[in-house]
Amino acid sequence: MAQIKLKDILNELRGGKTLSIFDADDTLVKSxxxxxxxxxxxxxxxxxxxEFAVYxxxxxxxFDFKEFSAKLQNPRIIKRNVEILKxxxxxxRKTSARRVTILTARSIGLPIKHFFxxxxxxxxxxxxxxxxxxxxxxxxxxxxxxGYSTIYFSDDSLKNIKAVDGLKKEYPDATxxxxxxxx
Numbered sequence: 001m002a003q004i005k006l007k008d009i010l011n012e013l014r015g016g017k018t019l020s021i022f023d024a025d026d027t028l029v030k031s032x033x034x035x036x037x038x039x040x041x042x043x044x045x046x047x048x049x050x051e052f053a054v055y056x057x058x059x060x061x062x063f064d065f066k067e068f069s070a071k072l073q074n075p076r077i078i079k080r081n082v083e084i085l086k087x088x089x090x091x092x093r094k095t096s097a098r099r100v101t102i103l104t105a106r107s108i109g110l111p112i113k114h115f116f117x118x119x120x121x122x123x124x125x126x127x128x129x130x131x132x133x134x135x136x137x138x139x140x141x142x143x144x145x146x147g148y149s150t151i152y153f154s155d156d157s158l159k160n161i162k163a164v165d166g167l168k169k170e171y172p173d174a175t176x177x178x179x180x181x182x183x
Contacts, residue, residue: 016149017148018097019152021140022084022154022155023103024104024112026156028081028082029076029078031073033048033067033072035049035063036063049156068106081154086121100123101124103140104126104128105131106129133164140167151176154179156181
């Protein structure tokens with residue numbers, strides 16, 4: 001039986017809940033997947049997730065994320081971040097006032113869930129189906145409105161970090177801590 005700590009009981013009684021959120025690609029795992037960009041002039045280029053995270057979209061760019069809807073190809077964990085995920089999952093099993101989520105831009109969460117299952121981890125995966133940083137910050141805002149008062153958010157995309165940091169003004173009573181993951 002899991003040991004429950006007094007601070008967790010007090011936090012739950014106060015209505016405060018904690019949510020730890022991790023991005024998947026290039027935050028927890030690297031894989032061989034590309035984003036294909038068709039430019040206004042018809043030329044095509046490809047970006048890996050790290051390149052896409054800092055890519056400045058140009059007028060007329062069209063993106064194809066088809067490789068992110070399939071099983072992860074050649075997945076490699078980012079060990080230090082996966083260790084943090086494991087610790088957060090362990091804490092979450094000890095109290096109902098804590099939850100852990102993988103929030104991915106992918107349109108399908110099953111490949112991520114399946115990969116972590118092969119590592120012995122049962123993770124909750126939410127696909128937002130868009131690379132627009134607002135999609136992740138909107139999802140997090142909904143969780144704050146559901147009663148999560150402490151948010152930890154880890155992502156390799158500075159655009160996503162800035163979008164979530166923007167919630168601090170909108171929700172001043174919530175504690176929102178963001179971590180820009182650099183590998």
